[in-house]
Amino acid sequence: MDKLSFYDQVYQVVRLIPKGRVSSYGAIASYLGTRGSSRMVGYAMNAAHTTFPPVPAQRVVNRNGLLTGKFHFGSADMMQQLLENEGVKVNNDKIVDFKNLFWDPAIELEL
DNA sequence: GAGGTGACTGCGA
DNA sequence: CTCGCAGCCACCT
Structure with missing residues (x-):
């Protein structure tokens, strides 16, 4: 726990997101116990592409x-392409039926 | 050591 | 309903 940096914790949780599912920064932050630091989760994603294996940030x-960080994938359409490639429907940079595809680690990992 | 940044969130007007 | 502001904390320069 304390051995891993906040970033690493975020990366591991994000990598646990099943294919075809999506999660939110706040959900991950809350799971890590830093609900108020939802920004840090997004900030961690900033370095996600520098880690290996790469973190499926498109699922976050x-x-x-809303695909807020789509621009960080290099191309604005990249994130949407990746999501659609996994079976997630995206319309106008927004995930379709998001609440249904939502994956909360605090709940899913609790089982 | 101190300051600035940020892929967010929630509440108020 | 939409727009705006303040809080939050780890990492970088």
């Missing part, structure tokens, strides 16, 4: 299911 979106 904001509380509204």
